[in-house]
Amino acid sequence: MSLPEGDTIHRAARKIQAALGGREIALADAPSPRSPIHSRSGELAGSTLELAEARGKHLLLHFSDDQVIHSHLGMNGRWFVRADGRLPYGKPWLLLASGGAVASQNGGKILRLVSASRARNDPALLQLGPDPLRPGFNPEAATERLLAYEPSAAVGEALNDQSLIAGVGNVIRIEACFLPRINPWRKVGDLTEPEARAIVDATVWVMETSMKRGSRPKQIYGRSRQPCPRCGGRILTHGQGDDNRVTFWCESCQH
């Protein structure tokens, strides 16, 4: 399974909203001793889930009585959502159930139970850039943000920055460079306006297509040394950025 990116989280939010939205939570538990809210999950029992929403790679569950679950899956977290009464195996970090509907999180980078005002003022959320999967996303404005980004940064590195466009992860950024034939090692300062717009449009396309199909469209991710599906050239790979994310690109058709 691929790592969680914004599309994964929007999909989880939609499933949770469909399964538990508007319902009173009958069971709230955090049986794993490693859960950051191990001792506090019971506070949610009896409250109603008003809205499940994704913001980039963050997921927020807004409950009545002003409580919010703030979650980020990081590299290894998972949401499990069922409407058929089946419970997840093991001891999840969070388990919410109502009738036959169950949502649970296991693992992750962030799992907090906070007040609505604390969630609203969370620095990690305030600094997020626009999210292509949220209403009101404006591709022109996102293009301007990309063109105004640190000129010496590589394009592939800039796309990793959640303050530029929220929800873009490793697969999305690689495919969003491949589609418009942009080399991810190009400097942002070297992009023309139409090139920047093409990267933004490709990012939106990959994320929206993933939501429609239920899986991310992938052409070159993970295909090191294989022939490019577009031109037959060789797919190269190398770590990129401070956190050395593995990057793939075609040596022949991405410039």
Ligand SMILES: [Zn+2]
């Ligand atoms: Zn190629």
